[in-house]
Amino acid sequence: MKDVLLVGNPNAGKTTLFNSLTKSTEHTGNWHGVTVDTKKKKFFIDGAEFYLIDTPGIYSLCPLSFEEKTTVEMLEKNYNQKIINICDKNNLQRNLYLTLCLLEQGFDVVLVINEIDKKNIFNIDCQKLSSMLGIDVVYVNAEKGVGIDNLKNFLKKENDKKENFRQFHYVKELSKKIKNSIKIDEIIKKNGKKNDFFAKNCLFYENIIVLKAYEKDEEFFKKYELESKNIFLQTPENSMQILAKARFDFIDEILKKCAKRTHDVYGYSKFDKIVLNKWLAFPIFISVLALIFYLTFFSVGAFFSEILSKLLDLISSPILSFIKNCFGQNFVYDIFNVAIFGGVSTVLSFLPQIALLFFFLSILEDSGYMSRIAFIFEDILGRIGLSGKSVYTLLMGFGCSTSAIMTSRNMDDKNAKIKTAILCPYMSCTAKIPIYTVVGGAFFGAKNIFVILGLYFLGVAVAILISKILDVTLLKSKKQTFILEFPPYRVTSLKRAGLILWKNTKEFLLRVGSVMISMNVIIWFLSSFSFSFKYVAQGEGISILEQIGKFLAPIFSPLGFGNWAIISSLIVGVVAKEVVVSSIAMFNGIDSGATKLLSASLLLPTSVVFFSSKASVLSFLVFCLLYTPCIASVAMLFHEVGKKWTFISILIQFFVAYVLAYVVYQIYFACEVFGFLQILAILTTIFCVFISIFVIFRKIKRKKLCLHCDDCGKDCFKH
Amino acid sequence: MKSLDKVQKNKNFKVVGFTGQPDGVTRRLLELGFTIDERVKILSTSIQKKVLLVQIRGYVLSVRASLLSRVQVE
Numbered sequence: 001m002k003d004v005l006l007v008g009n010p011n012a013g014k015t016t017l018f019n020s021l022t023k024s025t026e027h028t029g030n031w032h033g034v035t036v037d038t039k040k041k042k043f044f045i046d047g048a049e050f051y052l053i054d055t056p057g058i059y060s061l062c063p064l065s066f067e068e069k070t071t072v073e074m075l076e077k078n079y080n081q082k083i084i085n086i087c088d089k090n091n092l093q094r095n096l097y098l099t100l101c102l103l104e105q106g107f108d109v110v111l112v113i114n115e116i117d118k119k120n121i122f123n124i125d126c127q128k129l130s131s132m133l134g135i136d137v138v139y140v141n142a143e144k145g146v147g148i149d150n151l152k153n154f155l156k157k158e159n160d161k162k163e164n165f166r167q168f169h170y171v172k173e174l175s176k177k178i179k180n181s182i183k184i185d186e187i188i189k190k191n192g193k194k195n196d197f198f199a200k201n202c203l204f205y206e207n208i209i210v211l212k213a214y215e216k217d218e219e220f221f222k223k224y225e226l227e228s229k230n231i232f233l234q235t236p237e238n239s240m241q242i243l244a245k246a247r248f249d250f251i252d253e254i255l256k257k258c259a260k261r262t263h264d265v266y267g268y269s270k271f272d273k274i275v276l277n278k279w280l281a282f283p284i285f286i287s288v289l290a291l292i293f294y295l296t297f298f299s300v301g302a303f304f305s306e307i308l309s310k311l312l313d314l315i316s317s318p319i320l321s322f323i324k325n326c327f328g329q330n331f332v333y334d335i336f337n338v339a340i341f342g343g344v345s346t347v348l349s350f351l352p353q354i355a356l357l358f359f360f361l362s363i364l365e366d367s368g369y370m371s372r373i374a375f376i377f378e379d380i381l382g383r384i385g386l387s388g389k390s391v392y393t394l395l396m397g398f399g400c401s402t403s404a405i406m407t408s409r410n411m412d413d414k415n416a417k418i419k420t421a422i423l424c425p426y427m428s429c430t431a432k433i434p435i436y437t438v439v440g441g442a443f444f445g446a447k448n449i450f451v452i453l454g455l456y457f458l459g460v461a462v463a464i465l466i467s468k469i470l471d472v473t474l475l476k477s478k479k480q481t482f483i484l485e486f487p488p489y490r491v492t493s494l495k496r497a498g499l500i501l502w503k504n505t506k507e508f509l510l511r512v513g514s515v516m517i518s519m520n521v522i523i524w525f526l527s528s529f530s531f532s533f534k535y536v537a538q539g540e541g542i543s544i545l546e547q548i549g550k551f552l553a554p555i556f557s558p559l560g561f562g563n564w565a566i567i568s569s570l571i572v573g574v575v576a577k578e579v580v581v582s583s584i585a586m587f588n589g590i591d592s593g594a595t596k597l598l599s600a601s602l603l604l605p606t607s608v609v610f611f612s613s614k615a616s617v618l619s620f621l622v623f624c625l626l627y628t629p630c631i632a633s634v635a636m637l638f639h640e641v642g643k644k645w646t647f648i649s650i651l652i653q654f655f656v657a658y659v660l661a662y663v664v665y666q667i668y669f670a671c672e673v674f675g676f677l678q679i680l681a682i683l684t685t686i687f688c689v690f691i692s693i694f695v696i697f698r699k700i701k702r703k704k705l706c707l708h709c710d711d712c713g714k715d716c717f718k719h
Numbered sequence: 720m721k722s723l724d725k726v727q728k729n730k731n732f733k734v735v736g737f738t739g740q741p742d743g744v745t746r747r748l749l750e751l752g753f754t755i756d757e758r759v760k761i762l763s764t765s766i767q768k769k770v771l772l773v774q775i776r777g778y779v780l781s782v783r784a785s786l787l788s789r790v791q792v793e
Binding site for chain 1: 786
């Protein structure tokens with residue numbers, strides 16, 4: 001059993017090739033840094049077992065961000081294994097830079113030229129390229145599966161060479177220059193980490209030390225406990241430039257002989273002049289988001305939700321009557337009726353909307369528009385201590401916070417990474433859609449569209465505010481190295497679109513089938529039995545959940561929802577946000593998936609889940625938007641940012657949710673009593689006063705910031 | 720000689736060197752193709768001109784202006 005490592009530049013098609021070879025459906029996208037962690041999966045070549053390891057994209061063997069470090073470490077760990085180096089055919093000049101780095105260090109490379117785009121920038125003669133580099137070169141179309149068999153043939157081939165180091169002419173010339181003045185052997189013998197496998201097999205090859213010295217890769221020298229000071233002094237001051245130029249000159253030399261350039265620019269189109277126009281960029285972005293939300297919540301999504309809801313009713317009715325006939329109307333029937341069919345089917349009816357939102361986000365990701373959004377937002381996000389790259393993570397947060405938090409790894413700066421991860425839960429995820437639709441729909445009717453949009457905007461606004469506060473207090477960001485490649489625009493294939501829909505539907509059904517059913521049964525038990533384990537469904541006593549809810553009620557009363565059932569649903573919502581609605585359905589005894597029925601039940605004065613006014617509903621929705629995310633997100637946060645920041649993040653979330661829910665409740669309540677215009681006038685005055693104070697303070701601060709220029713701020717590298 | 724963040728849009732320039740201490744960011748710019756004598760062109764700027772769209776070696780990158788201020792062109 002052999003490991004095969006898949007490496008390449010970001011957005012070269014690594015995960016697409018991984019999916020093709022291992023028949024997987026891992027997440028791909030037309031965007032820099034979709035893969036942030038390694039993935040390992042088994043595949044077979046003529047019955048022989050291989051393990052393919054997918055890695056985050058790298059440009060060279062000198063990592064800059066967290067995920068790049070992961071790849072370089074994986075390479076060093078798997079030094080004796082076969083490496084698939086995938087290159088984007090249309091960006092070959094830059095992609096081959098990494099190939100040279102790998103060959104210089106003696107990796108056993110199979111070069112894969114991937115045709116991502118139909119646009120032919122280069123016509124390549126693979127055989128010539130293979131003989132020039134001295135390695136196997138395969139031409140593939142990873143998405144269509146073209147050339148995969150060929151690649152497998154190369155992978156099963158045993159490497160008969162004693163060593164894979166390539167003595168390219170520029171390496172020899174550069175080595176000569178400093179070899180005479182420095183005794184490399186002595187440096188290695190005296191200091192090197194001798195037991196490390198990579199060190200034993202690669203490091204002691206003296207040219208590597210020379211190349212690393214030219215690259216001024218201090219981390220490398222530190223890691224292998226090598227003396228760097230002396231050797232750095234011997235290399236020219238502009239050694240980095242000399243080495244990079246030598247490599248690119250060599251690439252140009254190769255491409256001149258085996259490739260023909262047919263187009264000028266890759267990635268930039270005439271369409272970008274409109275999309276990136278300073279007057280049109282933001283209106284286009286807002287229109288795209290508005291269209292996605294409209295299609296998800298109100299037209300296509302709502303239509304399919306209605307159909308599914310009726311279908312679920314049709315399915316559940318005969319099953320329930322069968323159970324009733326078998327067991328009678330006792331607690332067994334109650335479990336099926338309320339906990340399983342009532343609660344779960346209510347959430348299930350939202351499946352079309354949830355799947356659609358994921359689908360649209362994936363189309364956005366595939367289109368190449370994400371890089372453009374990052375470019376547009378870099379100005380704004382830079383001001384609050386984030387990077388344009390954070391846009392991807394935050395937009396993914398609208399889908400699922402758990403997976404979005406993981407993508408924060410593509411940040412270069414640790415503080416920016418923590419901030420981005422912490423901010424993800426403020427983006428309203430798909431699991432909250434049922435809450436907004438059921439609860440908001442009951443009280444705001446047709447106007448609920450504005451409530452939902454308002455909640456989405458509130459989430460974004462709170463995230464911006466918290467990021468700014470963290471940036472000036474606990475998590476000051478360093479200068480961001482925002483460097484992002486522009487991929488060409490692409491249309492998602494029907495096959496991929498279908499796969500995305502199926503994957504998200506499957507994940508949602510699994511969640512409903514596992515977490516929600518078990519949670520609902522637990523909630524049913526807690527709301528049907530007292531602390532003395534007496535069945536209290538008929539209102540003969542107080543249930544466990546009711547007692548807990550009533551105990552906590554005074555805390556939530558100032559927010560307008562001191563009702564035990566609401567508090568209980570919020571508590572269980574920490575497990576998964578979908579459970580909030582299913583528990584509300586259970587408390588109100590709803591036995592069908594019809595969301596309209598559930599909404600209507602909330603308006604009844606006899607409703608167990610009781611909202612006293614629209615103000616309390618709004619306050620509840622704001623609290624749901626902002627309070628502690630689901631347990632899976634907390635676990636991911638813990639994994640990405642550690643114990644301390646997870647704890648701080650949960651505290652901030654609860655505090656912000658509580659304060660904002662209170663403010664919203666009080667303002668809405670005041671509007672109902674004193675009139676909307678009066679309250680608006682007061683709030684506008686307060687806002688203007690705050691803005692004036694802020695502007696004055698900022699002007700004073702700016703004057704102090706830099707004596708040399710007016711607007712350089714903290715980004716100034718010169719002064 | 721000018722820094723790349725200060726040059727006119729849609730005009731070709733040639734990289735002539737770097738300013739400041741060579742560090743990870745300089746190394747990254749070099750890996751991406753900003754080598755001596757290479758032709759570059761600014762295609763677009765963000766609203767506040769803090770990010771620039773640069774064409775180099777046949778592809779396009781968006782880079783923060785403060786980073787491009789290290790690249791000297793003529």
